[in-house]
Amino acid sequence: MQDADFVGRLRLGVNIDHVATVRNARGGAVPDPLRAARIAEAAGADGITAHLREDRRHISDADIEALAANLTVPLNFEMAATPEMQQIALHHRPHAVCIVPEKREERTTEGGLEVAKDENRMAHFIAPLRDAGCRVSIFIAADRRQIEAAHRIGAAVIELHTGAYCDAHSEGRFAERDAELERLREMSAFAHSLGLEVHAGHGLTYDTVQPVAAFPEVVELNIGHFLVGEAIFVGLDASIREMRRRMDEARSPSNAA
Ligand SMILES: CC(=O)[C@@H](O)[C@H](O)COP(=O)(O)O
Numbered sequence: 001m002q003d004a005d006f007v008g009r010l011r012l013g014v015n016i017d018h019v020a021t022v023r024n025a026r027g028g029a030v031p032d033p034l035r036a037a038r039i040a041e042a043a044g045a046d047g048i049t050a051h052l053r054e055d056r057r058h059i060s061d062a063d064i065e066a067l068a069a070n071l072t073v074p075l076n077f078e079m080a081a082t083p084e085m086q087q088i089a090l091h092h093r094p095h096a097v098c099i100v101p102e103k104r105e106e107r108t109t110e111g112g113l114e115v116a117k118d119e120n121r122m123a124h125f126i127a128p129l130r131d132a133g134c135r136v137s138i139f140i141a142a143d144r145r146q147i148e149a150a151h152r153i154g155a156a157v158i159e160l161h162t163g164a165y166c167d168a169h170s171e172g173r174f175a176e177r178d179a180e181l182e183r184l185r186e187m188s189a190f191a192h193s194l195g196l197e198v199h200a201g202h203g204l205t206y207d208t209v210q211p212v213a214a215f216p217e218v219v220e221l222n223i224g225h226f227l228v229g230e231a232i233f234v235g236l237d238a239s240i241r242e243m244r245r246r247m248d249e250a251r252s253p254s255n256a257a
């Protein structure tokens with residue numbers, strides 16, 4: 001592969017939390033998130049994302065141990081900004097640590113991190129992670145204030161929350177969807193102009209992935225829930241390969257604006 005091809009390739013991080021959700025519905029050991037991660041690697045995932053929630057509702061500490069020990073692609077470790085999670089991250093030193101907001105009562109990650117309101121604490125929180133060699137990413141809404149704050153605290157990466165865009169699409173609120181997409185487009189360019197690496201994710205599906213994949217500043221998408229759901233019908237390998245195909249199609253020069 002030539003360098004130019006490599007630089008232009010959009011990375012796919014496969015989130016395997018939802019495999020653990022199914023396992024935990026029954027207890028026991030199956031389905032195994034590590035097995036899912038291995039299939040994802042073989043299907044072309046560039047990384048594996050796993051979110052160790054404080055309440056351990058899906059991914060467990062043992063899953064993180066197994067992933068850290070066995071993955072052949074980088075681990076993107078999602079976690080809340082708590083001392084417990086910081087200790088776990090410093091123990092494993094994953095390639096990337098993505099700081100996300102968490103509420104015990106939420107069904108899924110509802111919004112982005114309020115880094116602008118908590119700048120001083122966040123700067124101190126991420127410093128040891130950076131010093132340990134982790135690429136620190138902040139999961140935020142497409143909001144200029146939050147992006148500026150993420151930049152000021154020294155994050156290398158931001159991940160833009162695409163949930164509002166995807167929800168608007170699935171609920172048929174197309175004017176809102178288009179406005180959200182425009183916000184994501186503008187804020188990707190803004191974050192890139194500050195020197196931040198730009199990722200995006202949450203709720204992306206076959207129907208919603210291509211407009212986001214086409215943003216030239218976005219270098220990584222993290223996708224999980226849809227892929228695991230689609231795997232029920234076509235298998236995990238096929239669901240990931242089809243997502244990869246759509247991402248590459250959106251990124252191909254013939255589709256450039
Ligand atoms: C931060 C994020 O978007 C993912 O970790 C996603 O939230 C995983 O699923 P849950 O929200 O169900 O934990």
Ligand SMILES: NCC(=O)COP(=O)(O)O
Nearest residue numbers: 015201202203222224225
């Ligand atoms: N950070 C977003 C992520 O990892 C995947 O989110 P989802 O596709 O499971 O909603």
